[in-house]
Amino acid sequence: MKPKACLIIEQIAGNIRECAWELASLAQLEFFRETYDWIALIAGNNIERAATLFAEKTGIEVYALCDRLLENFSGEGFVRAYSTAVQQIKPYFIFASHTPLGCDVAPALAIVCNMDYFPSLQCLTRKNEILFAYRERLNGKINEEITITEPAICTIMPGVFPIFNTAKLSGKVSIVNIDTGKIKSIPAAPNYSPQSGAELSNAEVIVSAGRGVGNSENMEHLRNLASLFSRAAIGGSRAACDMGLVDYGLQIGVTGRIVSPKLYFACGISGSAQHIAGMKNARTIVAINRDESAPIFRIADIGVIDEVEKFIPVFIEFVQKK
Protein backbone atom coordinates (compact mmCIF):
# COMPACT_ATOMS: atom_id res chain seq x y z
CA MET A 1 0.00 0.00 0.00
CA LYS A 2 1.18 3.51 -0.80
CA PRO A 3 1.52 6.10 1.94
CA LYS A 4 -1.43 8.45 2.30
CA ALA A 5 -1.77 12.15 1.61
CA CYS A 6 -4.76 14.40 2.15
CA LEU A 7 -6.35 17.43 0.53
CA ILE A 8 -8.45 19.87 2.51
CA ILE A 9 -11.36 20.78 0.28
CA GLU A 10 -13.14 24.06 0.93
CA GLN A 11 -16.88 24.35 0.53
CA ILE A 12 -19.34 27.06 1.43
CA ALA A 13 -23.01 26.15 1.73
CA GLY A 14 -22.31 22.92 -0.14
CA ASN A 15 -20.52 24.63 -3.03
CA ILE A 16 -16.94 23.59 -3.66
CA ARG A 17 -14.57 26.56 -3.84
CA GLU A 18 -12.44 27.10 -6.94
CA CYS A 19 -9.19 26.57 -5.01
CA ALA A 20 -10.22 22.97 -4.25
CA TRP A 21 -10.03 22.01 -7.93
CA GLU A 22 -6.50 23.42 -8.02
CA LEU A 23 -5.49 21.11 -5.16
CA ALA A 24 -6.97 18.17 -7.05
CA SER A 25 -4.81 19.03 -10.08
CA LEU A 26 -1.76 19.18 -7.84
CA ALA A 27 -2.49 15.71 -6.47
CA GLN A 28 -2.61 14.47 -10.04
CA LEU A 29 0.94 15.58 -10.82
CA GLU A 30 2.73 12.43 -11.80
CA PHE A 31 5.06 12.07 -8.82
CA PHE A 32 2.30 12.82 -6.35
CA ARG A 33 -0.16 10.48 -8.01
CA GLU A 34 2.35 7.66 -8.12
CA THR A 35 3.74 8.07 -4.64
CA TYR A 36 0.64 8.57 -2.53
CA ASP A 37 -2.92 7.43 -2.11
CA TRP A 38 -4.92 10.64 -1.93
CA ILE A 39 -7.89 11.28 0.31
CA ALA A 40 -9.85 14.52 0.06
CA LEU A 41 -11.36 15.77 3.32
CA ILE A 42 -14.52 17.84 3.12
CA ALA A 43 -16.01 19.01 6.41
CA GLY A 44 -19.52 20.37 6.90
CA ASN A 45 -23.14 19.37 7.26
CA ASN A 46 -25.21 18.15 4.31
CA ILE A 47 -22.17 17.94 2.06
CA GLU A 48 -22.84 14.55 0.46
CA ARG A 49 -23.64 16.15 -2.89
CA ALA A 50 -20.44 18.21 -2.85
CA ALA A 51 -18.42 15.15 -1.83
CA THR A 52 -19.86 13.07 -4.67
CA LEU A 53 -19.25 15.81 -7.21
CA PHE A 54 -15.63 16.17 -6.15
CA ALA A 55 -15.03 12.40 -6.25
CA GLU A 56 -16.65 12.10 -9.70
CA LYS A 57 -14.75 14.97 -11.26
CA THR A 58 -11.34 14.19 -9.81
CA GLY A 59 -11.35 10.45 -9.22
CA ILE A 60 -9.99 11.12 -5.73
CA GLU A 61 -11.38 9.25 -2.72
CA VAL A 62 -13.38 11.58 -0.45
CA TYR A 63 -14.10 11.51 3.27
CA ALA A 64 -17.10 13.70 4.01
CA LEU A 65 -16.65 14.73 7.64
CA CYS A 66 -20.16 15.49 8.81
CA ASP A 67 -21.65 17.01 11.92
CA ARG A 68 -24.43 19.44 12.71
CA LEU A 69 -21.88 21.71 14.41
CA LEU A 70 -19.97 21.95 11.13
CA GLU A 71 -22.92 23.53 9.30
CA ASN A 72 -21.07 26.86 9.34
CA PHE A 73 -17.32 27.34 9.32
CA SER A 74 -15.32 27.83 12.51
CA GLY A 75 -11.60 27.18 12.78
CA GLU A 76 -12.21 25.39 16.06
CA GLY A 77 -14.89 23.01 14.72
CA PHE A 78 -13.16 22.28 11.43
CA VAL A 79 -9.75 21.64 13.02
CA ARG A 80 -11.51 19.18 15.35
CA ALA A 81 -12.98 17.38 12.33
CA TYR A 82 -9.78 17.30 10.28
CA SER A 83 -7.61 16.22 13.20
CA THR A 84 -9.97 13.32 13.92
CA ALA A 85 -9.55 12.18 10.32
CA VAL A 86 -5.79 12.79 10.36
CA GLN A 87 -5.32 10.63 13.46
CA GLN A 88 -6.99 7.80 11.64
CA ILE A 89 -5.39 8.26 8.20
CA LYS A 90 -1.89 9.27 9.36
CA PRO A 91 -1.07 11.10 6.12
CA TYR A 92 2.49 12.03 5.11
CA PHE A 93 1.21 15.24 3.58
CA ILE A 94 -1.79 17.48 3.86
CA PHE A 95 -2.42 20.16 1.25
CA ALA A 96 -4.76 23.04 1.98
CA SER A 97 -5.33 26.27 0.06
CA HIS A 98 -3.62 29.50 1.12
CA THR A 99 -6.99 31.25 1.37
CA PRO A 100 -8.87 32.92 4.23
CA LEU A 101 -10.52 29.61 5.18
CA GLY A 102 -7.43 27.47 4.52
CA CYS A 103 -5.20 29.79 6.56
CA ASP A 104 -7.71 29.73 9.40
CA VAL A 105 -7.41 25.97 9.90
CA ALA A 106 -4.11 24.74 8.47
CA PRO A 107 -1.68 26.41 10.95
CA ALA A 108 -3.75 25.28 13.93
CA LEU A 109 -3.99 21.78 12.49
CA ALA A 110 -0.19 21.69 12.21
CA ILE A 111 0.10 22.39 15.93
CA VAL A 112 -2.66 19.96 16.96
CA CYS A 113 -1.28 17.15 14.77
CA ASN A 114 2.35 18.03 15.42
CA MET A 115 3.27 18.29 11.75
CA ASP A 116 5.69 20.70 10.06
CA TYR A 117 4.09 23.65 8.31
CA PHE A 118 5.03 24.98 4.86
CA PRO A 119 2.67 27.75 3.86
CA SER A 120 2.10 29.79 0.72
CA LEU A 121 3.67 27.44 -1.86
CA GLN A 122 3.46 28.23 -5.56
CA CYS A 123 5.32 25.43 -7.24
CA LEU A 124 6.41 21.91 -6.31
CA THR A 125 8.98 19.70 -8.00
CA ARG A 126 10.91 16.59 -7.13
CA LYS A 127 14.60 16.24 -7.83
CA ASN A 128 16.54 13.16 -6.70
CA GLU A 129 13.80 12.03 -4.33
CA ILE A 130 13.73 15.42 -2.63
CA LEU A 131 10.60 17.55 -2.78
CA PHE A 132 11.29 21.22 -3.49
CA ALA A 133 8.78 24.00 -3.19
CA TYR A 134 8.88 27.67 -4.10
CA ARG A 135 7.20 30.61 -2.47
CA GLU A 136 7.42 34.37 -2.56
CA ARG A 137 9.02 36.74 -0.12
CA LEU A 138 8.74 40.53 -0.09
CA ASN A 139 5.53 40.48 -2.15
CA GLY A 140 7.18 38.56 -4.98
CA LYS A 141 10.58 40.25 -5.20
CA ILE A 142 12.36 37.17 -3.94
CA ASN A 143 11.69 33.52 -4.60
CA GLU A 144 12.40 31.13 -1.75
CA GLU A 145 13.24 27.54 -2.55
CA ILE A 146 12.61 25.16 0.33
CA THR A 147 12.84 21.44 0.81
CA ILE A 148 9.75 19.81 2.18
CA THR A 149 10.13 17.08 4.74
CA GLU A 150 7.29 14.83 5.78
CA PRO A 151 5.04 14.67 7.67
CA ALA A 152 3.93 18.17 6.77
CA ILE A 153 1.01 20.44 6.07
CA CYS A 154 1.43 22.70 3.04
CA THR A 155 -0.77 25.52 1.85
CA ILE A 156 -0.94 26.27 -1.84
CA MET A 157 -1.36 29.80 -3.18
CA PRO A 158 -4.66 29.93 -5.09
CA GLY A 159 -4.77 31.02 -8.70
CA VAL A 160 -1.36 29.56 -9.53
CA PHE A 161 -1.99 25.91 -10.47
CA PRO A 162 -4.04 25.36 -13.60
CA ILE A 163 -7.11 23.19 -13.18
CA PHE A 164 -7.27 19.96 -15.16
CA ASN A 165 -9.56 17.20 -14.05
CA THR A 166 -9.77 14.27 -16.36
CA ALA A 167 -11.02 11.48 -14.11
CA LYS A 168 -12.58 8.53 -15.89
CA LEU A 169 -13.54 6.72 -12.71
CA SER A 170 -15.18 8.35 -9.73
CA GLY A 171 -13.38 8.23 -6.41
CA LYS A 172 -15.03 6.47 -3.48
CA VAL A 173 -17.05 8.59 -1.06
CA SER A 174 -17.21 7.72 2.65
CA ILE A 175 -19.42 9.57 5.06
CA VAL A 176 -17.66 9.94 8.39
CA ASN A 177 -19.80 11.17 11.25
CA ILE A 178 -17.68 13.40 13.42
CA ASP A 179 -18.33 14.01 17.07
CA THR A 180 -17.22 17.62 17.17
CA GLY A 181 -18.03 17.73 20.89
CA LYS A 182 -18.30 21.13 22.51
CA ILE A 183 -17.00 24.11 20.60
CA LYS A 184 -16.91 27.63 21.97
CA SER A 185 -17.28 29.42 18.63
CA ILE A 186 -20.75 30.25 17.32
CA PRO A 187 -20.35 30.73 13.57
CA ALA A 188 -23.11 32.30 11.47
CA ALA A 189 -24.00 31.44 7.91
CA PRO A 190 -21.85 33.17 5.28
CA ASN A 191 -23.32 36.21 3.69
CA TYR A 192 -22.95 36.72 -0.03
CA SER A 193 -23.44 40.24 -1.33
CA PRO A 194 -22.17 40.85 -4.82
CA GLN A 195 -20.20 44.06 -5.09
CA SER A 196 -20.26 46.69 -7.78
CA GLY A 197 -17.72 46.39 -10.56
CA ALA A 198 -19.43 44.11 -13.08
CA GLU A 199 -18.11 46.48 -15.79
CA LEU A 200 -14.67 44.96 -15.24
CA SER A 201 -15.73 41.65 -16.79
CA ASN A 202 -16.64 43.27 -20.11
CA ALA A 203 -13.92 45.90 -20.24
CA GLU A 204 -11.36 45.58 -23.02
CA VAL A 205 -8.95 47.90 -21.25
CA ILE A 206 -8.46 48.08 -17.48
CA VAL A 207 -6.49 50.84 -15.80
CA SER A 208 -5.64 49.54 -12.34
CA ALA A 209 -4.45 51.53 -9.35
CA GLY A 210 -2.09 50.36 -6.63
CA ARG A 211 -0.69 51.84 -3.44
CA GLY A 212 1.86 53.71 -5.55
CA VAL A 213 -0.88 56.00 -6.91
CA GLY A 214 -0.61 57.66 -3.53
CA ASN A 215 -3.82 59.64 -3.16
CA SER A 216 -7.25 60.16 -4.67
CA GLU A 217 -6.19 63.34 -6.54
CA ASN A 218 -3.83 61.19 -8.62
CA MET A 219 -6.76 58.95 -9.59
CA GLU A 220 -7.69 61.73 -12.00
CA HIS A 221 -4.65 60.76 -14.12
CA LEU A 222 -5.83 57.15 -14.26
CA ARG A 223 -9.33 58.20 -15.28
CA ASN A 224 -7.86 60.38 -18.02
CA LEU A 225 -5.75 57.48 -19.20
CA ALA A 226 -8.84 55.24 -19.29
CA SER A 227 -10.73 57.83 -21.34
CA LEU A 228 -8.23 57.43 -24.20
CA PHE A 229 -9.78 54.02 -24.89
CA SER A 230 -13.28 52.85 -25.60
CA ARG A 231 -14.67 50.12 -23.29
CA ALA A 232 -12.19 50.93 -20.55
CA ALA A 233 -12.75 50.54 -16.80
CA ILE A 234 -10.91 51.39 -13.59
CA GLY A 235 -9.79 48.65 -11.16
CA GLY A 236 -7.35 48.40 -8.30
CA SER A 237 -5.20 46.28 -6.01
CA ARG A 238 -6.28 45.46 -2.48
CA ALA A 239 -4.04 48.23 -1.18
CA ALA A 240 -5.77 50.75 -3.48
CA CYS A 241 -9.15 49.61 -2.10
CA ASP A 242 -7.91 49.90 1.50
CA MET A 243 -6.73 53.44 0.77
CA GLY A 244 -10.15 54.34 -0.61
CA LEU A 245 -8.80 55.01 -4.12
CA VAL A 246 -11.28 52.55 -5.65
CA ASP A 247 -14.28 50.61 -4.30
CA TYR A 248 -13.78 47.10 -2.96
CA GLY A 249 -16.00 45.88 -5.80
CA LEU A 250 -13.18 46.86 -8.17
CA GLN A 251 -10.50 44.83 -6.37
CA ILE A 252 -8.64 42.63 -8.82
CA GLY A 253 -7.04 39.44 -7.57
CA VAL A 254 -7.75 36.08 -5.99
CA THR A 255 -10.17 37.43 -3.42
CA GLY A 256 -11.56 40.05 -5.79
CA ARG A 257 -12.28 39.81 -9.49
CA ILE A 258 -10.45 37.68 -12.03
CA VAL A 259 -10.19 39.65 -15.25
CA SER A 260 -8.76 39.04 -18.72
CA PRO A 261 -8.94 42.28 -20.71
CA LYS A 262 -7.01 42.87 -23.91
CA LEU A 263 -4.96 45.58 -22.22
CA TYR A 264 -4.14 46.01 -18.52
CA PHE A 265 -2.33 48.98 -17.01
CA ALA A 266 -0.83 48.23 -13.59
CA CYS A 267 -0.10 51.66 -12.08
CA GLY A 268 1.90 51.64 -8.85
CA ILE A 269 1.17 47.95 -8.23
CA SER A 270 4.00 45.77 -6.90
CA GLY A 271 2.69 42.49 -8.29
CA SER A 272 1.98 40.19 -5.36
CA ALA A 273 0.85 36.66 -6.17
CA GLN A 274 -2.64 37.50 -4.93
CA HIS A 275 -2.94 40.35 -7.39
CA ILE A 276 -1.31 38.58 -10.33
CA ALA A 277 -3.69 35.63 -9.97
CA GLY A 278 -6.46 38.03 -10.94
CA MET A 279 -4.96 39.61 -14.06
CA LYS A 280 -2.22 37.40 -15.49
CA ASN A 281 -4.46 36.39 -18.40
CA ALA A 282 -4.68 39.94 -19.71
CA ARG A 283 -3.34 39.83 -23.27
CA THR A 284 -1.04 42.85 -22.97
CA ILE A 285 0.21 44.11 -19.62
CA VAL A 286 1.69 47.57 -19.17
CA ALA A 287 3.35 48.25 -15.81
CA ILE A 288 4.21 51.69 -14.52
CA ASN A 289 6.28 51.54 -11.36
CA ARG A 290 9.19 53.53 -9.99
CA ASP A 291 10.94 50.48 -8.54
CA GLU A 292 12.75 48.57 -11.24
CA SER A 293 12.81 45.42 -9.14
CA ALA A 294 9.03 45.36 -8.61
CA PRO A 295 7.84 41.85 -9.52
CA ILE A 296 5.09 43.24 -11.77
CA PHE A 297 7.84 43.87 -14.36
CA ARG A 298 8.42 40.12 -14.55
CA ILE A 299 5.01 39.48 -16.00
CA ALA A 300 4.53 42.75 -17.92
CA ASP A 301 4.90 43.02 -21.69
CA ILE A 302 6.10 46.58 -21.46
CA GLY A 303 7.25 48.46 -18.38
CA VAL A 304 7.81 52.12 -17.61
CA ILE A 305 10.15 52.81 -14.71
CA ASP A 306 8.75 56.07 -13.45
CA GLU A 307 6.40 57.79 -11.03
CA VAL A 308 2.77 57.15 -11.97
CA GLU A 309 1.59 60.70 -11.33
CA LYS A 310 4.38 62.21 -13.42
CA PHE A 311 4.46 59.80 -16.32
CA ILE A 312 0.74 59.44 -17.11
CA PRO A 313 0.06 63.17 -17.78
CA VAL A 314 3.07 63.32 -20.11
CA PHE A 315 1.86 60.20 -21.91
CA ILE A 316 -1.68 61.54 -22.30
CA GLU A 317 -0.39 64.81 -23.65
CA PHE A 318 1.74 62.96 -26.17
CA VAL A 319 -1.22 60.85 -27.35
CA GLN A 320 -3.48 63.88 -27.65
CA LYS A 321 -0.93 65.72 -29.80
CA LYS A 322 -0.88 62.85 -32.26
Place this chain on the structure above:
Amino acid sequence: MNILVFIKQVPHVESSFEISSNGSTIEFSSQTAYAINSYDEYALEEALILSEKISHTIITVVTIGRQDAETALRRALAMGAHFAYHYVTENESIFSSAQKAKILSQFAKNHPFDLIITGTMSMDSAHAAIGPMIAAHLSIPWATHIIALDVNPIAKEIRATREIDVSTRQSITLPLPALISVQSGINRPRYPTLSHTLRAKKQEIYKIALNEHPHQHSQCRFLLPPRTKETFLLRGSREENARALYEYLRARSFL
Protein backbone atom coordinates in the same frame (compact mmCIF):
# COMPACT_ATOMS: atom_id res chain seq x y z
CA MET B 1 -9.90 44.39 29.47
CA ASN B 2 -6.39 43.21 28.59
CA ILE B 3 -5.42 43.05 24.95
CA LEU B 4 -2.20 41.61 23.59
CA VAL B 5 -1.11 42.74 20.14
CA PHE B 6 1.71 40.85 18.45
CA ILE B 7 3.62 42.93 15.93
CA LYS B 8 6.57 42.51 13.61
CA GLN B 9 8.94 44.96 12.02
CA VAL B 10 9.42 44.53 8.27
CA PRO B 11 11.47 46.19 5.52
CA HIS B 12 9.65 48.57 3.15
CA VAL B 13 8.53 46.94 -0.15
CA GLU B 14 10.75 49.17 -2.22
CA SER B 15 13.92 48.32 -0.25
CA SER B 16 16.90 47.25 -2.27
CA PHE B 17 18.63 44.07 -1.26
CA GLU B 18 21.18 41.55 -2.35
CA ILE B 19 21.01 37.80 -2.19
CA SER B 20 24.28 36.22 -1.05
CA SER B 21 26.05 34.17 -3.71
CA ASN B 22 25.09 30.83 -2.15
CA GLY B 23 21.49 32.04 -1.80
CA SER B 24 21.38 31.55 1.94
CA THR B 25 20.78 35.12 3.10
CA ILE B 26 19.14 38.35 2.00
CA GLU B 27 21.14 41.47 2.78
CA PHE B 28 19.18 44.69 2.82
CA SER B 29 20.98 47.91 1.96
CA SER B 30 21.89 50.18 4.85
CA GLN B 31 19.30 52.77 3.77
CA THR B 32 16.44 50.29 4.19
CA ALA B 33 13.44 51.75 5.96
CA TYR B 34 11.80 49.41 8.46
CA ALA B 35 8.30 49.84 9.78
CA ILE B 36 5.56 48.00 11.62
CA ASN B 37 4.07 45.38 9.32
CA SER B 38 0.98 47.14 7.96
CA TYR B 39 -1.40 44.30 8.93
CA ASP B 40 -0.11 44.64 12.51
CA GLU B 41 -0.80 48.36 12.41
CA TYR B 42 -4.40 47.50 11.66
CA ALA B 43 -4.32 45.08 14.61
CA LEU B 44 -3.01 47.74 16.96
CA GLU B 45 -5.49 50.33 15.70
CA GLU B 46 -8.34 47.89 16.37
CA ALA B 47 -7.10 47.48 19.95
CA LEU B 48 -6.88 51.28 20.33
CA ILE B 49 -10.45 51.68 19.05
CA LEU B 50 -11.61 49.13 21.67
CA SER B 51 -9.71 50.92 24.42
CA GLU B 52 -11.61 54.11 23.59
CA LYS B 53 -14.92 52.27 23.97
CA ILE B 54 -14.13 50.08 26.98
CA SER B 55 -12.67 51.74 30.05
CA HIS B 56 -9.66 50.23 31.83
CA THR B 57 -8.40 48.56 28.71
CA ILE B 58 -4.69 47.83 28.74
CA ILE B 59 -2.89 47.19 25.46
CA THR B 60 0.40 45.31 25.50
CA VAL B 61 2.45 45.00 22.32
CA VAL B 62 5.01 42.25 21.87
CA THR B 63 7.58 41.65 19.17
CA ILE B 64 10.28 39.14 18.34
CA GLY B 65 12.98 40.96 16.47
CA ARG B 66 16.39 42.50 16.18
CA GLN B 67 17.59 45.22 18.52
CA ASP B 68 16.35 47.86 16.07
CA ALA B 69 12.80 46.44 16.18
CA GLU B 70 12.56 48.69 19.22
CA THR B 71 11.58 51.40 16.71
CA ALA B 72 8.40 49.47 15.91
CA LEU B 73 7.59 49.13 19.61
CA ARG B 74 8.20 52.86 20.23
CA ARG B 75 5.88 53.65 17.34
CA ALA B 76 3.23 51.33 18.85
CA LEU B 77 3.60 53.12 22.21
CA ALA B 78 3.33 56.47 20.43
CA MET B 79 0.12 55.29 18.77
CA GLY B 80 -1.24 54.57 22.26
CA ALA B 81 -0.23 51.08 23.44
CA HIS B 82 0.50 50.92 27.19
CA PHE B 83 3.27 48.34 27.51
CA ALA B 84 5.88 46.94 25.15
CA TYR B 85 7.86 43.70 25.34
CA HIS B 86 10.75 42.75 23.10
CA TYR B 87 12.18 39.27 22.52
CA VAL B 88 15.58 40.22 21.15
CA THR B 89 17.24 38.10 18.50
CA GLU B 90 19.83 38.97 15.91
CA ASN B 91 18.02 37.08 13.19
CA GLU B 92 14.28 36.77 13.56
CA SER B 93 13.81 35.16 10.15
CA ILE B 94 15.50 31.90 11.13
CA PHE B 95 12.70 31.15 13.57
CA SER B 96 9.85 29.27 11.94
CA SER B 97 6.26 30.44 12.38
CA ALA B 98 5.70 27.47 14.69
CA GLN B 99 8.62 28.49 16.92
CA LYS B 100 7.49 32.10 17.06
CA ALA B 101 3.95 30.98 17.87
CA LYS B 102 5.31 28.89 20.73
CA ILE B 103 7.29 31.80 22.15
CA LEU B 104 4.32 34.16 21.91
CA SER B 105 1.87 31.67 23.38
CA GLN B 106 4.27 31.24 26.30
CA PHE B 107 4.12 35.01 26.75
CA ALA B 108 0.32 34.85 26.76
CA LYS B 109 0.41 32.14 29.41
CA ASN B 110 2.38 34.45 31.70
CA HIS B 111 0.39 37.63 31.11
CA PRO B 112 -3.35 37.89 31.72
CA PHE B 113 -5.35 38.66 28.58
CA ASP B 114 -8.90 38.66 27.27
CA LEU B 115 -8.15 39.19 23.62
CA ILE B 116 -5.16 38.67 21.34
CA ILE B 117 -5.05 40.59 18.07
CA THR B 118 -2.53 39.92 15.31
CA GLY B 119 -2.29 40.96 11.68
CA THR B 120 -3.41 38.41 9.10
CA MET B 121 0.12 38.05 7.78
CA SER B 122 3.45 39.80 7.57
CA MET B 123 4.24 41.73 4.41
CA ASP B 124 7.66 40.13 4.01
CA SER B 125 7.00 36.42 4.40
CA ALA B 126 3.19 36.23 4.03
CA HIS B 127 2.85 32.94 5.90
CA ALA B 128 -0.34 33.95 7.73
CA ALA B 129 0.37 31.26 10.31
CA ILE B 130 1.08 32.70 13.75
CA GLY B 131 -2.46 33.58 14.85
CA PRO B 132 -4.17 30.18 14.58
CA MET B 133 -1.00 28.48 15.88
CA ILE B 134 -1.04 30.58 19.05
CA ALA B 135 -4.77 29.91 19.53
CA ALA B 136 -4.11 26.17 19.17
CA HIS B 137 -1.36 26.32 21.82
CA LEU B 138 -3.63 28.21 24.21
CA SER B 139 -6.78 26.18 23.40
CA ILE B 140 -8.81 29.33 22.80
CA PRO B 141 -11.22 30.03 19.93
CA TRP B 142 -9.98 32.12 17.02
CA ALA B 143 -10.97 33.69 13.73
CA THR B 144 -8.80 35.15 10.97
CA HIS B 145 -9.18 37.71 8.13
CA ILE B 146 -11.40 39.90 10.30
CA ILE B 147 -12.76 43.08 8.76
CA ALA B 148 -15.26 44.10 11.48
CA LEU B 149 -15.17 43.59 15.23
CA ASP B 150 -17.61 44.19 18.08
CA VAL B 151 -16.75 43.44 21.68
CA ASN B 152 -19.32 42.91 24.39
CA PRO B 153 -17.34 43.24 27.63
CA ILE B 154 -20.32 42.38 29.83
CA ALA B 155 -21.20 39.15 28.05
CA LYS B 156 -17.43 38.62 27.66
CA GLU B 157 -17.70 37.80 24.01
CA ILE B 158 -16.78 39.21 20.62
CA ARG B 159 -18.55 39.17 17.32
CA ALA B 160 -16.16 39.27 14.41
CA THR B 161 -16.75 39.29 10.67
CA ARG B 162 -14.30 37.59 8.36
CA GLU B 163 -13.79 38.32 4.68
CA ILE B 164 -13.71 35.12 2.63
CA ASP B 165 -13.59 37.13 -0.57
CA VAL B 166 -14.76 40.65 -1.35
CA SER B 167 -18.36 39.46 -1.82
CA THR B 168 -18.49 36.78 0.88
CA ARG B 169 -18.37 37.49 4.61
CA GLN B 170 -19.08 35.44 7.67
CA SER B 171 -19.74 36.49 11.25
CA ILE B 172 -18.67 34.44 14.21
CA THR B 173 -19.23 34.90 17.94
CA LEU B 174 -16.39 33.88 20.23
CA PRO B 175 -16.34 33.88 24.03
CA LEU B 176 -13.31 35.58 25.57
CA PRO B 177 -10.47 34.84 25.86
CA ALA B 178 -10.08 34.58 22.10
CA LEU B 179 -7.70 35.45 19.29
CA ILE B 180 -8.39 37.26 16.06
CA SER B 181 -6.19 38.24 13.16
CA VAL B 182 -7.26 41.24 11.15
CA GLN B 183 -7.38 41.78 7.40
CA SER B 184 -6.22 45.01 5.78
CA GLY B 185 -8.84 47.74 5.51
CA ILE B 186 -10.58 46.99 8.84
CA ASN B 187 -9.78 50.57 9.98
CA ARG B 188 -7.49 53.50 9.23
CA PRO B 189 -4.46 53.32 11.53
CA ARG B 190 -3.84 56.64 13.31
CA TYR B 191 -0.69 58.71 13.26
CA PRO B 192 0.94 59.17 16.65
CA THR B 193 0.41 62.59 18.20
CA LEU B 194 3.45 64.65 19.18
CA SER B 195 2.74 64.38 22.91
CA HIS B 196 2.38 60.60 22.66
CA THR B 197 5.59 60.38 20.66
CA LEU B 198 7.49 62.34 23.31
CA ARG B 199 6.07 60.16 26.06
CA ALA B 200 6.87 56.97 24.15
CA LYS B 201 10.53 57.99 23.89
CA LYS B 202 10.87 57.73 27.65
CA GLN B 203 8.77 54.65 28.22
CA GLU B 204 10.47 51.45 29.24
CA ILE B 205 10.61 48.60 26.77
CA TYR B 206 10.80 45.27 28.57
CA LYS B 207 13.45 43.05 27.03
CA ILE B 208 13.06 39.31 27.30
CA ALA B 209 15.86 36.86 26.66
CA LEU B 210 15.04 34.17 24.13
CA ASN B 211 15.55 30.69 25.50
CA GLU B 212 14.26 29.08 22.36
CA HIS B 213 16.90 28.34 19.74
CA PRO B 214 16.05 28.17 16.08
CA HIS B 215 16.41 24.77 14.51
CA GLN B 216 16.87 24.75 10.79
CA HIS B 217 14.57 21.90 9.87
CA SER B 218 14.33 22.68 6.19
CA GLN B 219 16.89 23.77 3.64
CA CYS B 220 16.16 27.09 2.08
CA ARG B 221 17.66 29.09 -0.78
CA PHE B 222 16.74 32.55 -2.02
CA LEU B 223 16.56 33.30 -5.73
CA LEU B 224 15.32 36.02 -8.00
CA PRO B 225 11.94 35.06 -9.40
CA PRO B 226 11.82 33.85 -12.99
CA ARG B 227 10.54 36.13 -15.75
CA THR B 228 7.49 34.77 -17.49
CA LYS B 229 7.78 37.20 -20.37
CA GLU B 230 10.42 39.10 -22.26
CA THR B 231 9.51 42.49 -20.85
CA PHE B 232 10.28 45.57 -22.92
CA LEU B 233 11.57 47.94 -20.21
CA LEU B 234 11.59 51.66 -20.93
CA ARG B 235 14.46 53.45 -19.27
CA GLY B 236 14.60 56.63 -21.34
CA SER B 237 13.49 60.12 -20.50
CA ARG B 238 9.84 60.62 -19.65
CA GLU B 239 9.10 61.98 -23.14
CA GLU B 240 10.97 59.15 -24.86
CA ASN B 241 9.09 56.61 -22.77
CA ALA B 242 5.77 58.25 -23.60
CA ARG B 243 6.59 57.99 -27.29
CA ALA B 244 7.78 54.38 -27.01
CA LEU B 245 4.66 53.33 -25.13
CA TYR B 246 2.49 55.16 -27.65
CA GLU B 247 4.17 53.38 -30.55
CA TYR B 248 3.92 50.03 -28.78
CA LEU B 249 0.18 50.42 -28.20
CA ARG B 250 -0.38 51.89 -31.64
CA ALA B 251 1.34 48.90 -33.29
CA ARG B 252 -1.13 46.66 -31.48
CA SER B 253 -4.12 48.80 -32.54
CA PHE B 254 -4.99 49.92 -29.03
CA LEU B 255 -4.60 53.56 -29.99
